Amino acid sequence: MxxxxxxxxxxxxxxxxxxxxxxxxxxxxxxxxxxxxxxxxxxxxxxxxxxxxxxxxxxxxxxxxxxxxxxxxxxxxxxxxxxxxxxxxxxxxxxxxxxxxxxxxxxxxxxxxSYWDTAYDTDVMDNRVGLNLLYAQTVSDIDRGWILVNKDQHRQLKSLQEKGSKKEFIRLGQTLKYFGYIKFDPCVTDFPEKGCHVIVSAGNNELNFQVKLPNEQMKEGSFKVTRMRCWRVTSSQVPVGNGSSSPTPGPCSSAKCEVKLELAFEYLMSKDRLQWVTITSPQAIMMSICLQSMVDELMVKKSGGSIKKMLRKRHNGPLHRSESQQAVKSPPLLDSPDPNREQIVKLSTKLSSVSLRGISASNSANDISGNDFHGNYAFEGIGDDDL
Missing domain, CATH: 3.10.20.90 (Phosphatidylinositol 3-kinase Catalytic Subunit; Chain A, domain 1)
Structure with a gap:
């Protein structure tokens, strides 16, 4: 590599x-x-x-x-x-x-x-310094509103803080919504319809959407990383006029352009239906890095490996994913009524690595090539029991 x-x-x-x-x-x-x-x-x-x-x-x-x-x-x-x-x-x-x-x-x-599975918090909390770092992060995430807390939970947390019960504080925090998630700035998505404003959070092997629909109604949903067939990050030059981005792409000088970043992933919505979901955000690269690290953890566990060894190996040198990938076969192609979508899926199965390798430049959202994709070896199909 x-x-x-x-x-x-x-x-x-x-x-x-x-x-x-x-x-x-x-x-x-x-x-x-x-x-x-x-x-x-x-x-x-x-x-x-x-x-x-x-x-x-x-x-x-x-x-x-x-x-x-x-x-x-x-x-x-x-x-x-x-x-x-x-x-x-x-x-x-x-x-x-x-x-x-x-x-x-x-x-x-x-x-x-740098990990997602809260089960590994125990390893860190066994050490005094590790415990203090996790405690500080949990308190900070609660204060910022990243972790949702109701009045009763807030009272319990405050009581544990006053007692200096840091482990118990973190244990209670683990039961709260969005514990361990990274919250991104408000951005735009094309799901469930184009132009929806959304707040995306990454954690628990998913991307969580809090979507504001055009009728001002708020909806929430999650996209599991195991149902993402593949994803890509693209950048494009977008003309800027009157202080706002023009929706019509075209030639422009560097002085009148800004870079638009998009994260698009192909998601298994139902047993035989794949759909592309696009997020337009300056943090698209960070979102992709989060997805990649979630896949890394899932692959290590799926191949019978140890997250401890993976993290130590990452610390001692580059993380090689080939060994864990060989233990998991690439999922079979899904039947799709859309011939264009079927071609996209075939392209994604040709990939031999799920590593992030920078941004793929593209001037069009429809400009699709095999090199743009990050294939997902943690992808899982949906059986009848899941429907």
Whole structure:
């Protein structure tokens, strides 16, 4: 795999430095925790994500075996204190270069857990530092409204806080709606109809939609990652006029254009019906990264592997997915009355990897090619019992 090549990653790291004209030197870098606390580490400008993560873990006294349970995320903080997740920092990135090149105090790097299955919270909570990190994240998510809490639950949580019962606080948090989810900024979707405003959240192996319909009615639904046949991220240049994006694509100069990002996934709506759902959002890449990491976890469990080993392996080096993929056969093609859709499905089954490899440029939402897709090895069909 090209992404696992140290030579290729070294090239990417050097390209980042040269592009921003940043020499290799020792610098301080602030990493934020979920509670707003800052941890300052001394690193080299040429240090990649894993090096910075290790430096933060060392500063916090987080054991080596738990480092892989956490990741660094680039976020933007709004004037109201709200957080927008830009992306999870990748292995080949230089965190110092990534955050300083944005030249804005709104952007910073935050430490957050990097897994989805709450069963693995137990591993982290067995350690004092891990417990404090999870506790801080849970409190923060509740305060931001990412986790839904009613009055009675709020009273219980406050009581546990006053007692200093952090484990019990997290255990109660695990029973609440949207625990462990990442919430994205409001965006637009074409489901259930075109132009619907939606708030998307990722967690529990699904994308959750809170949709505002044109008649002002609110609806909620979830798309399970195991029913996504494949997905893709596309970018396009969209003309900007009078401060708003024009719905009609066309030629434009860089001064009058903005980049539109879309995440589209093909979803198994019923036993023999696949449908494309498109989300238009500046956070489309982050959404795709979330889907990818959910698939990674599911594949490891499906092949009988251990999430602990996967996280440690990710920490000690690139994560190779070939072994777990060989244990699971690609799902059979579904019969579809739409010949165009059937062709799309066939293209997706040709993929040998589910890795995210950047953005596929496309000037049209209908411009479909096999290289655009992220095939999903965790895809499962629907049987009669599911209907």
């Amino acid at each position: 090209l992404g696992a090549s140290e030579m290729f990653n070294s090239f990417l790291r050097k390209a980042q430095q040269e592009t921003q004209q940043i020499p290799t030197e020792e610098v301080p870098l602030e990493i934020y925790l979920s509670n707003g606390q800052k941890v300052e580490v001394n690193i080299l400008t040429s240090d990649q994500t894993e090096d910075v993560l290790e430096a933060v873990a060392s500063k916090l006294d987080l054991p080596d075996e738990l480092v892989g349970y956490f990741s660094l995320f680039l976020v933007r903080e709004g004037v109201d204190g709200g957080l927008t997740f830009v992306r999870k920092l990748q292995e080949f990135e230089l965190p110092y270069v990534s955050v300083t090149s944005l030249r804005s105090s709104e952007f910073h790097i935050i430490l957050r857990k």
